[in-house]
Amino acid sequence: MTPAALFPLIxxxxxxxxxxxxxxxxxxxxLDLFGVLVLAAATGTAGGITRDLLLGQTPPEALQAMTPLxxxxxxxxxxxxxxxxxxxxxxxxxxxxxxxxxxxAVAGCQKALAAGLAPPGAVLLGTLTAIGGGMLRDIMAAxxxxxxxxxxxxxxxxxxxxAYAAGRAIALPETPLATGAVALAVALRIASVRxxxxxxxxxx
Amino acid sequence: MTPAALFPLIxxxxxxxxxxxxxxxxxxxxLDLFGVLVLAAATGTAGGITRDLLLGQTPPEALQAMTPLxxxxxxxxxxxxxxxxxxxxxxxxxxxxxxxxxxxAVAGCQKALAAGLAPPGAVLLGTLTAIGGGMLRDIMAAxxxxxxxxxxxxxxxxxxxxAYAAGRAIALPETPLATGAVALAVALRIASVRxxxxxxxxxx
Amino acid sequence: MTPAALFPLIxxxxxxxxxxxxxxxxxxxxLDLFGVLVLAAATGTAGGITRDLLLGQTPPEALQAMTPLxxxxxxxxxxxxxxxxxxxxxxxxxxxxxxxxxxxAVAGCQKALAAGLAPPGAVLLGTLTAIGGGMLRDIMAAxxxxxxxxxxxxxxxxxxxxAYAAGRAIALPETPLATGAVALAVALRIASVRxxxxxxxxxx
Numbered sequence: 001m002t003p004a005a006l007f008p009l010i011x012x013x014x015x016x017x018x019x020x021x022x023x024x025x026x027x028x029x030x031l032d033l034f035g036v037l038v039l040a041a042a043t044g045t046a047g048g049i050t051r052d053l054l055l056g057q058t059p060p061e062a063l064q065a066m067t068p069l070x071x072x073x074x075x076x077x078x079x080x081x082x083x084x085x086x087x088x089x090x091x092x093x094x095x096x097x098x099x100x101x102x103x104x105a106v107a108g109c110q111k112a113l114a115a116g117l118a119p120p121g122a123v124l125l126g127t128l129t130a131i132g133g134g135m136l137r138d139i140m141a142a143x144x145x146x147x148x149x150x151x152x153x154x155x156x157x158x159x160x161x162x163a164y165a166a167g168r169a170i171a172l173p174e175t176p177l178a179t180g181a182v183a184l185a186v187a188l189r190i191a192s193v194r195x196x197x198x199x200x201x202x203x204x
Numbered sequence: 205m206t207p208a209a210l211f212p213l214i215x216x217x218x219x220x221x222x223x224x225x226x227x228x229x230x231x232x233x234x235l236d237l238f239g240v241l242v243l244a245a246a247t248g249t250a251g252g253i254t255r256d257l258l259l260g261q262t263p264p265e266a267l268q269a270m271t272p273l274x275x276x277x278x279x280x281x282x283x284x285x286x287x288x289x290x291x292x293x294x295x296x297x298x299x300x301x302x303x304x305x306x307x308x309a310v311a312g313c314q315k316a317l318a319a320g321l322a323p324p325g326a327v328l329l330g331t332l333t334a335i336g337g338g339m340l341r342d343i344m345a346a347x348x349x350x351x352x353x354x355x356x357x358x359x360x361x362x363x364x365x366x367a368y369a370a371g372r373a374i375a376l377p378e379t380p381l382a383t384g385a386v387a388l389a390v391a392l393r394i395a396s397v398r399x400x401x402x403x404x405x406x407x408x
Numbered sequence: 409m410t411p412a413a414l415f416p417l418i419x420x421x422x423x424x425x426x427x428x429x430x431x432x433x434x435x436x437x438x439l440d441l442f443g444v445l446v447l448a449a450a451t452g453t454a455g456g457i458t459r460d461l462l463l464g465q466t467p468p469e470a471l472q473a474m475t476p477l478x479x480x481x482x483x484x485x486x487x488x489x490x491x492x493x494x495x496x497x498x499x500x501x502x503x504x505x506x507x508x509x510x511x512x513a514v515a516g517c518q519k520a521l522a523a524g525l526a527p528p529g530a531v532l533l534g535t536l537t538a539i540g541g542g543m544l545r546d547i548m549a550a551x552x553x554x555x556x557x558x559x560x561x562x563x564x565x566x567x568x569x570x571a572y573a574a575g576r577a578i579a580l581p582e583t584p585l586a587t588g589a590v591a592l593a594v595a596l597r598i599a600s601v602r603x604x605x606x607x608x609x610x611x612x
Contacts, residue, residue, distance in 0.1 A: 030406075034356075034359050140339070239557060
């Protein structure tokens with residue numbers, strides 16, 4: 001399987017697992033079936049919707065093609081039906097989440113560059129695409145967004161997007177560059193969980 | 205009075221009552237007069253502003269015509285002045301809220317179809333128009349949005365918007381279709397409160 | 409130094425101090441270094457991004473020029489490094505915050521009028537530009553936005569923007585008008601803190 005053929009698959013898995021994470025939060029908060037589906041759909045699509053709004057590309061992709069929304073809702077349905085069982089599989093869910101994070105960061109950066117944004121803005125937009133869904137999920141659950149508290153989450157997305165933008169600036173070939181940038185973000189995220197990396201906190 | 209003449213009246217009542225609901229939350233949280241007006245105005249107009257942003261129709265209607273904003277603020281003023289008395293009239297407030305919900309859902313869907321969105325996206329946008337204000341109200345009050353917790357609220361909006369989009373697809377005449385779709389959403393919402401309908405919750 | 413030469417300086421100070429305020433909230437919530445920088449950057453730029461989105465001017469300025477974002481992050485870094493010492497200087501921070509509030513309100517109103525919005529909508533957009541960053545900061549920290557609770561904060565921004573729009577309507581000369589409008593907002597805010605002005609609260 002070539003990297004290019006892998007990409008849509010990771011995209012599908014990423015949206016699904018972001019939906020799943022939204023659904024798990026909703027189940028923990030005892031929302032009903034419809035609330036679970038709404039929170040899952042919002043988590044899976046909010047990053048991309050924010051990206052499209054900021055680029056002025058309206059209506060956003062997620063309102064035109066139904067696939068992302070359906071996938072995110074499917075993740076929510078899985079959370080609704082199998083929450084207790086899914087709780088036991090934190091590792092595979094974390095892996096898929098890391099994959100989604102890396103892919104959304106690089107794809108968001110790519111789309112922003114294609115829209116004519118300069119590299120620093122494109123890197124930011126990529127990061128926002130990757131973390132936006134999770135932020136909305138936690139804000140809707142009246143919690144401090146996990147991406148602000150969790151070590152090396154937004155930072156991993158930023159690193160992936162920055163690596164991609166840097167590679168484009170020196171004209172590296174597209175497919176290996178994108179693959180490498182996604183891999184960097186995923187590796188950083190997984191390593192930070194595996195080895196318990198922590199960023200410094202302020203003295204108070 | 206013809207249905208067409210009724211519509212602007214319901215629109216006025218809907219914005220007013222959404223403003224009222226924002227004002228009541230603000231009073232309960234002991235905000236000052238200006239905070240009450242701001243939360244009321246946000247609750248009454250946020251759904252429409254979100255809809256216009258997602259359709260790329262900027263600046264949004266609510267920043268160009270002052271009527272919706274003034275109506276929502278008027279609802280907030282009523283909450284500020286008469287909160288204890290209004291608490292006793294939960295039934296009429298719930299009825300007006302249901303009317304606003306149905307009308308905003310169908311009008312949002314209508315506007316999205318007119319902007320060229322396909323039916324599934326238009327149904328979503330209609331639902332978002334109807335529930336967006338209440339969501340922002342609760343997020344600003346640092347609570348889990350009531351639409352995620354309250355049974356058959358967003359679902360009633362979705363049903364109204366979907367019925368309208370379906371009727372348009374088979375070319376039903378506009379006025380009876382829109383009236384029927386609004387009535388469906390309103391009836392679903394009221395029946396769910398009246399009969400205590402509940403959607404299933406996940407086992408945990 | 410002429411007023412025109414002062415403006416960019418106040419703009420820099422305003423963004424910096426809004427970033428600082430975001431950083432201080434993040435430090436109090438014990439976020440790590442990156443979380444502090446993200447919350448600071450969001451607080452310093454969210455008002456302007458919202459303004460640009462509502463005017464349909466995409467991508468927003470803050471994604472094209474990196475200065476505002478860098479300044480806001482610098483404010484966050486200062487909070488991270490010197491939080492305990494900054495806590496002691498509430499007065500200078502409050503002064504800078506008031507300056508930022510007034511300037512953002514007038515500059516936002518100015519930009520909205522230039523984009524063709526009618527005065528009432530432009531006044532609202534100016535107010536939103538001034539308070540948007542602080543609102544996002546508090547929502548992300550899972551708190552009720554301080555602008556809803558703090559006496560004469562949003563109201564000071566509204567007064568400055570309204571004075572500017574009124575002056576434009578009777579063709580007052582630009583520089584003294586803008587300076588006066590900023591001064592009005594700043595003076596109202598400082599006086600309300602200094603004299604403990606309170607707006608009425610509802611009886612419950």
